[in-house]
Amino acid sequence: MTNTQGMVRLNLDLSPELNQVLEELAKKTGVTKSDVLRQAISLMQILVTAKEQTHKLGINEADQLIATEIIMPSEDIPTEHPLETFMESFGAWEDERTPEEIIKEIYDSRTISKSEYSL
Structure with a gap:
């Protein structure tokens, strides 16, 4: 799916459970685990951009009602000692x-x- 020329190689440590999820997603979507991670990064980029623009990201039901709102955790605000x-x-x-x-x-x-x- 992607051209590896000019790509940056990363090493990634995952728990066995997370690796299993990654393998299942790759199998269900018919792409490589690397492609799943690339798509996940793209989705994260969309989420961050939406949050910066004070928009919300959600998953709609067929009747256009929001079934799930995707919320990005807030940055930790440093607390005083x-x-x-x-x-x-x-x-x-x-x-x-x-x-x-x-x-x-x-x-x-x-x-x-x-x-x-x-x-």
Whole structure:
């Protein structure tokens, strides 16, 4: 189906289950596993382009009702470190130290007396 001249060769690691799915798709569509992957990349490109343009992609029933909407996962939004969130919520009162300096002082000030270990 494709001309291999000028192509880039990739090595791909798949789980046995995913490889089985790939083989079944190739058999059902009558193409190679490479062709299935190329078509999958094309479909992914369509999905990404649609999302960028705030469109939705779906699969219609015969009566034009959308039976399945294809949703691309949202990008992970970096979350703040819990310590930063804590400091924003409760403030640093008059203390000008960084959260890391405060935590270090708390841990450095902990002591264990010998009586705690005596039997």
